[in-house]
Amino acid sequence: MFFFASLAWNFGLGMTWLAVPLYAHTQGLSNAEIGVLFAAPVLAQAPLNLVGGAYTDRIGGRRIMLGSCWATVAAGVWFMFAQGFWMLLLGQLTLILSRAAFWPATWAMATELPGERGVQLGRLNAVTNTGQIVGTALCGFLLAVLGFKATFAALALIGLLAFFAGLGTRPVPPRERRATGALAVYWPLLRHRIIRYSMLCAYLSALPFSLSISFFPLLLTSFDYSEGSSGLLLALRAVGSIAANLLVARFVRSGPQTLWPVVCGVIVAASIGFLPAWNHAVPIALCLLLVGAGSAAMTLYFQITISEASRPEERGSALALGGLGWSLSHFSTPLIMGVLADRYGLVTGFYVLGALALAFALAIAWARRWAFRAA
Numbered sequence: 001m002f003f004f005a006s007l008a009w010n011f012g013l014g015m016t017w018l019a020v021p022l023y024a025h026t027q028g029l030s031n032a033e034i035g036v037l038f039a040a041p042v043l044a045q046a047p048l049n050l051v052g053g054a055y056t057d058r059i060g061g062r063r064i065m066l067g068s069c070w071a072t073v074a075a076g077v078w079f080m081f082a083q084g085f086w087m088l089l090l091g092q093l094t095l096i097l098s099r100a101a102f103w104p105a106t107w108a109m110a111t112e113l114p115g116e117r118g119v120q121l122g123r124l125n126a127v128t129n130t131g132q133i134v135g136t137a138l139c140g141f142l143l144a145v146l147g148f149k150a151t152f153a154a155l156a157l158i159g160l161l162a163f164f165a166g167l168g169t170r171p172v173p174p175r176e177r178r179a180t181g182a183l184a185v186y187w188p189l190l191r192h193r194i195i196r197y198s199m200l201c202a203y204l205s206a207l208p209f210s211l212s213i214s215f216f217p218l219l220l221t222s223f224d225y226s227e228g229s230s231g232l233l234l235a236l237r238a239v240g241s242i243a244a245n246l247l248v249a250r251f252v253r254s255g256p257q258t259l260w261p262v263v264c265g266v267i268v269a270a271s272i273g274f275l276p277a278w279n280h281a282v283p284i285a286l287c288l289l290l291v292g293a294g295s296a297a298m299t300l301y302f303q304i305t306i307s308e309a310s311r312p313e314e315r316g317s318a319l320a321l322g323g324l325g326w327s328l329s330h331f332s333t334p335l336i337m338g339v340l341a342d343r344y345g346l347v348t349g350f351y352v353l354g355a356l357a358l359a360f361a362l363a364i365a366w367a368r369r370w371a372f373r374a375a
Contacts, residue, residue, distance in 0.1 A: 001168030002113075005065065006106055006124060007131040008162035009098075012072050012155050014135025014238070015142075016095060018231050019155070021217045023079070023148050024088055031218070031346075033085055035338015039331050040089065041096040046327040048100035050186060053108075053320020057313060061105035062169055068105070069163035071098035076156030080149050098159075104323050108316035109169075111307050121303050122249025125296060126242045133238030140231020189318055194309040197364075197371030198302045201261050202325030204360040205298035207333055208237065208268060208291045211353065215337050216288075219346050223279045236285050240292025248297055254305040261301050261368060265361025267294030273354020276347040 024034050056064050075094040082091050110124040111117055135158075142151045189195050216237075220230040252260055271291035275284060302322050310318035333353070340349035 001165050002106075002109060002170075003123065003127045005069075005162050005165035005169060007127050008158055008165055009069060009072065009102060010128045010131030011135035012076070012131075012158035012162065013099070014132035014137075014235075015139040015151065015155050015158070016075075017132070017136055018139045018217055018227070018234060019143060019148065019151050020079070020088070020092070020095075021215075022143065022221070022227065023082075025218065025221070026148070027084060027088065029085060029088075031215075031341040032338045034218070035215075035334045035336075035341070037085065037088055037092055037334075039333075039335035039338070041092045043331060044093055045096040045100045045330065046324055048097060049104060049320050049323040049327055050317075052101040053104040053317040053323065054186075056105045056108050056316030056320070061109040061316065062166065064101050064105035065109070065169075066163055066166045068098040068101035069159050069166055071095070071101070072159030072162065073156045076152050076154075076159060079152040079155070100323070100327070103326075104316055104320040107303060107319045107322075111315055111319075116250070117307055118249050118252055118300065118304050121307075122245040122252075122300060125249075125299060125303075126245035129238040129241035129245065129292070129296065133235040133242065136238065137231045137235040140226075140228040143227045143231075186317060186321065189310070189314065189321060192309060193371045194305060195318060195321055197367050198306045198309070198322055199325035199328075200360070200364060200367060201298055201302040201305070202322040203329045204261075204265050204268060204357060204364065205295045205302060206326040206329035207353070207357055207360075208272065208295045211272065211333060211337065215334070215341065215346065215349070218341075219276060219350065220284075222346055223284075229281075233281065233284060233288060236288040237292035240289040240294075241296035244293040244296035245300065249300060252297065252300045252304055254301065254308055258368075261298060262361060262365045264294045264298040264301065265357065265364055267291070268298065269354050269357035269361055271354075272357055273351055275354075276350045 021034055024037055029037065052064055071094055075091050075098065078087075078091045078094060082088050106124060107121070110120045113120045139151060142154060216234055217230055220233060225233065267290055271287045271294065275287040275291070277283070302325070303319065306318050306322050307315060337349050337353060340352055
């Protein structure tokens with residue numbers, strides 16, 4: 001039931017990638033406002049991520065996961081009646097709360113499952129992306145047939161389904177740890193160079209996700225693709241992620257010698273930069289497949305690296321720091337892209353984001369030896 005709960009929750013998440021930016025667009029928000037709509041709530045996600053990771057170690061990931069399902073229910077109901085920027089922003093904050101709790105909790109739970117850690121994380125990530133692909137694809141058709149209000153009602157029902165599925169997961173007793181403040185564990189973890197290096201990898205791995213929930217749909221709309229076609233094309237990013245998680249999970253290795261993060265970073269950068277170069281379904285589909293595969297392999301890499309560098313009793317907190325790298329990406333990417341899109345256009349904005357991703361890939365190429373040499 002653990003994997004089914006993750007499947008259902010991520011189905012709802014995939015729906016929001018398409019529904020929220022398009023709904024904001026129909027409300028008359030500018031590109032910059034949409035960028036703020038997706039970037040500003042991440043200011044709350046960063047501390048919530050850390051709290052979620054710390055309490056995952058204290059009370060167990062199952063309780064945190066169940067609470068995040070109710071946050072998704074609340075967000076779906078709220079969006080049914082949301083009008084204007086500020087109401088949409090509050091709905092986004094609720095979704096951010098759900099994400100900040102769910103991901104560190106389920107990552108930590110996956111590392112406790114029997115079997116090889118990389119394989120179990122790969123399965124979790126594959127299930128995650130399966131939910132996202134189906135949710136994104138079906139959301140396009142729901143919007144076309146039923147409209148926004150019914151689609152957000154379906155989101156609330158999906159959150160409720162994830163909750164009941166989560167009730168069937170086996171509770172894992174939290175490991176004993178020193179009696180310190182919930183957040184006191186983070187200072188020694190942040191002094192660990194491998195953890196800080198992994199946060200850099202997490203930032204780059206989340207960059208395509210940040211664009212997929214904000215500006216990928218708008219780019220496809222500007223290319224005159226319908227809601228249904230946009231949903232299918234966006235789902236290809238998740239298809240690439242699923243394939244990478246299932247095919248390469250056994251082969252992802254950590255350490256200073258592996259070129260995994262560098263190769264993945266270059267793939268992500270090239271895919272983002274070339275995505276708007278041709279207004280044709282075939283090259284767009286190929287770029288989305290590659291960006292999904294590259295970011296998924298990078299995600300597996302930082303998850304495994306953090307898991308191997310941390311003790312079991314602090315693993316939820318350590319993985320939450322990886323989530324903090326994601327949060328920084330979710331904050332900066334839509335904000336930068338919104339400003340660039342308003343001033344220079346969406347296409348130019350994608351070119352600049354591709355160059356930024358390439359700079360991060362080159363930084364990772366240098367930082368990996370620095371991090372492991374100091375370990």
